[in-house]
Amino acid sequence: MASHLRCEAIHRNSWLMLKFRNQAHAPSYYAASANDTAHHAPLAGRVHVDVCVVGGGFTGLCTALNLVQRGFSVALLEASRIGWGASGRNGGQLITGYSCGIDTFAQSMSPEDVRRIWDMGLESVDIVREQIEAHGIDCDLTFGYLNVANKPRHADALQAWCDEAASRFGYRGYRYVQAADLGSYVESKRYVGGLYSEDSGHLHPLNYALGLARAAKAAGVSLYEDTCAVSLRKNAVGHEVLCEKGLVEARYVVLAGNAYLGQLAPALKRKILPVATYVIATEPLGKARARALMPADAAICDSNHALEYFRLSKDGRLLWGGRASCSTRLPPNTGEAMRLDMLRTFPQLADVRIDYAWGGLIDATMNRAPHFGRLAPNVYFAQGFSGHGVNVTALAGRLIAEAIDTQAARFDLFGRIQHREFPGGPLLRKPMLALAMAWHAMQDLL
Structure with missing residues (x-):
């Protein structure tokens, strides 16, 4: 029965796995000048943690680092290599605020809350600076x-x-x-x-991601590369994240795959x-x-x-x-x-x-505002950075950790934003x- 479920899950998510799993970094200037060649072994067997983070880019790394610093046990799954997606390929521009105009937020919240969103847009860059300084990350900031x-x-x-x-x-x-x-x-x-x-x-985005990974591992995060999450389901403890050769059992799950989640969360895929x-x-x-x-x-x-x-x-x-x-x-x-x-x-x-x-x-996203929320009470996600990911991912990591640690007010503020699905299928x-x-x-x- 377990074997049948695993085969079925892999089939459902085959598009993601065939295209994006187990791949080396894109042949970019960033890969050629990366300052860390560490490789993290794939997941094998069953792991029990407080939080399972799916995605080894900025969002997942920042979330995992924030959570382990708050005392949670964390496993992070990356289908290819740390920083393999947009986090290791982007233009490296670190810009305050968001990709959308500030009045996009005014459509769904009070002026006082818009001011809070504005302040968090400035805080996002401060978080990146603080992480780089605290962990000695060499990324040409x-x-x-x-x-x-x-x-x-x-x-x-x-x-x-x-x-x-x-x-x-x-x-x-x-x-x-x-x-x-x-x-x-x-x-x-x-x-x-x-x-x-x-x-x-x-900054140098790939070296920033690799530095976050070093800091997360040193703090106690279990990092698994070449480990594609193919299915997510509830169990008696919380949730199970099924992979090709293993399984993570966790009270909380954070989906941080952004454009590369595939069919793991179809409801999210339709919003980006x-x-x-x-x-x-x-x-x-x-x-x-x-x-x-x-x-x-x-x-x-x-x-x-x-x-x-x-x-x-x-x-x-x-x-x-x-x-x-x-x-x-x-x-x-x-x-x-x-x-x-x-x-x-x-x-x-x-x-x-x-x-x-x-x-x-x-x-x-349709409105270019970031899309944060929950798929279930203990399943969090952050996506839709719309080209402003270097800074807003750092904010997402802090807010998700706050929310899991029972301080959800700031995270839930972003949940008020109405995100439409893209038409056409x-x-x-x-x-x-x-x-x-x-x-x-x-x-x-x-």
């Missing part, structure tokens, strides 16, 4: 971030938000940058203004849309050339719907990201296509070689996404 305006209307919106943040929330961490002063941040004639944030910045985005890394530019290109060493993101984002690495490469798509495969000639995108901003780099090109999936989602992207691209051009 650098502060400074600039949101640049592609058009005059973008510049007006950035100026208005700078003023609103000061008047509505008393926040003085933004500084509007006039077009004439942009040369202090970026050597390009493409932009007409910008909003600088001193509290945001950038996996969107692929891509990054290239140039050859090292040399210190003088890199500093001339981006004198302030700030992370930069533009204001288009189909946005582009870029920053310098510690060794002086330009990391350039963008080109969202609905494909789960790296399109052919991605490196050259993105090089041409890069040259529209930096034509002076026409002689520069591209050393790496890679992609990965982010999980976007599995067959129509990709065509609808492609149409939406084409529409946004047309808006950017016009």
